[in-house]
Amino acid sequence: MLDMQQVKQRIEKLKKLPGIAPKPIPQLLEENGFSRRDFLKWSASLAATLGLPASFAPVVAEAAEVSDRLPVVWLHLAECTGCSESLLRTDAPTIDNLIFKYINLQYHDTIMAAAGWQAEENYEEALKEFKGRYVLCVEGGVPTKDGGEYLTIGPYAETGLHKLKRSAKDAAAIIAVGTCSSFGGIQAAAPNPTGAVGIHKVLDKQVINVPGCPPSDRNIVGTIVYVILYGQLPAVDNFNRPKWAYGLRIHDLCERRGHFDAGEFVEEFGSEEAMNGFCLYKKGCKGPYTFNNCSRERFNQHTSWPIQAGHGCIGCSEPDFWDAMAPYEEPLANHKFESIEADATADKVGITILTVAGVAIAAHAAISAIKKPKE
Amino acid sequence: MKFLKVLGEYIGGIEFSAGYRWQHWIRAISIFVLIATGFYLANPYITYGAPSPTPTRFLHAEFREWHIIFGFALIGAVLYKTIYFFFFPEAKYERASIKDAFNIKLLFQQIGYYLLISKHPKTTGVYNPLQFWAYTLAYVLFYGIIITGLALYAEVYHQGLGGALYPFAKSVESFLGGLAYVRLWHHILMWAIIIFVVVHVYMAVYNAVFGKNGGMDAIFSGMKWEKEEH
Structure with missing residues (x-):
């Protein structure tokens, strides 16, 4: 400088x-x-x-x-x-x-x-x-x-x-x-x-x-x-x-950060937890992945900003945010990947592969038990 | 004991050293703890309904703490094993597997064994070719999850180790196109490891059942037994 x-x-x-x-x-x-x-x-x-x-x-x-x-x-x-x-x-x-x-x-x-x-x-x-x-x-x-x-x-x-x-x-x-x-x-x-x-x-x-x-x-x-x-x-x-x-994430300076660390999350909009000002992470807040100073500067002459108003951050200042951060009202873990299945999250795909592997293992074990492998 | 008798001519020896076995079990426990805590961090499955009158709750912070503790345990185990593989004298039988791994005939024979159509091949190293490549892939997954994990760590802990790793974390973030993608890859790699673990345990049990050579015991006691060839 x-x-x-x-x-x-x-x-x-x-x-x-x-x-x-x-x-x-x-x-x-x-x-x-x-x-x-x-x-x-x-x-x-x-x-x-x-x-x-x-x-x-x-x-x-x-x-x-x-x-x-x-x-x-x-x-x-x-x-x-x-x-x-x-x-x-x-x-x-x-x-x-x-x-x-x-x-x-x-x-x-x-x-x-x-x-x-x-x-x-x-x-x-x-x-x-x-x-x-x-x-x-x-x-x-x-x-x-x-x-x-x-x-x-x-x-x-x-x-x-x-x-x-x-x-x-x-x-x-x-x-x-x-x-x-x-x-x-x-x-x-x-x-x-x-x-x-x-x-x-x-x-x-x-x-x-x-x-x-x-x-x-x-x-x-x-x-x-x-x-x-x-x-x-x-x-x-x-x-x-x-x-x-x-330089810092939305999350780093967020006014609801205390509720995040405490494990206090909003499950539904309009609920008791939402009224208590709990963390919006489970309602899809992307503050942990977003670098911006909204939590400090706010908008409209420092009046308010999305998280203060009760909706999670959608990560709009990140590259590729429209694709990377969707769906906006679910945690990032529920990110939908392109596939034949419309709502293929990593967890769904993982469980599917795991199930197939499990069935294959059971079948292989059963066949091997009857027709023993060659010694 | 009554059921014990002289059974042919077995030869025995230490297949896995103590250090090897420790890192294996530290890693195994870490993986399970990391999966359980990781699912919580991704989408907290326990939450409170009412605010606390005193600000003394740290549930998410505690899950994160354990995730980080076992994350570093995993990093330690993986690093130890990597150095072990390349440089430790007792890993020479493991290194011998590299030659087997590029033997296509041996690889097909191993696949044939699992398809119940050919005999178990005789390998010079401790790993068969299929096993060697599966483990190589596992290390790609481990290093992937470690790198993305450290990148996520450095973004939360800006001092000390996190601070030292910050430039590295930023380059990982740039490479993957943003912190959100770092998180997504971390999650995907976890699933790949889960599937690896399930198949790995099955294969270990399978070889213990049909191999009858103490294959499973080797990871506990280090001892491996084989019928002597004449």
């Missing part, structure tokens, strides 16, 4: 670049009803999320103030816009979405005013004008089968594959927002008819994966701020997820 001095030097350098905000960001925040105090509180909490010491809070604030120097270009591929919703759906505008959705976002299909040819032009302009310094956020997987023609965008029917490669070329950093752009997601589930993959499979540059279906707003914003702060990619885990967000 870089030290404070280097970060400060970097921010000084960024300050010299022209920003895209109509007015300086501190002024815009002020006009939108956020006091300096609110802003510094926000910075301190973000610094904590990123695992930085408290002394970094002012630096995070400075980075956010110069964030319009590294505008965000948001590319939508095969997706449902749920990740954008994760950022947008808050009960009031927050500093996160003020900075990263309104000021700093150079291009975003869902929330920009432009449409049609005008939107197309804005996109091309952004790529040209901010060449080498825009942060490319990609939402959605990229279909690759038959040259990628299962996803075409815009009036020239450009394939998503082509548009992605072209946009990634001059990006300062590439962030895969959500499980689809990170690992292919739902459309990559078996049998994956469109050959959808995570964007890192088709790019030769490093991609930071921020998976989740959707990822929390904190993880998206935190990753963008990290890139602004350090100008380099954060420390990542084996699946290229930032360690500050995906």
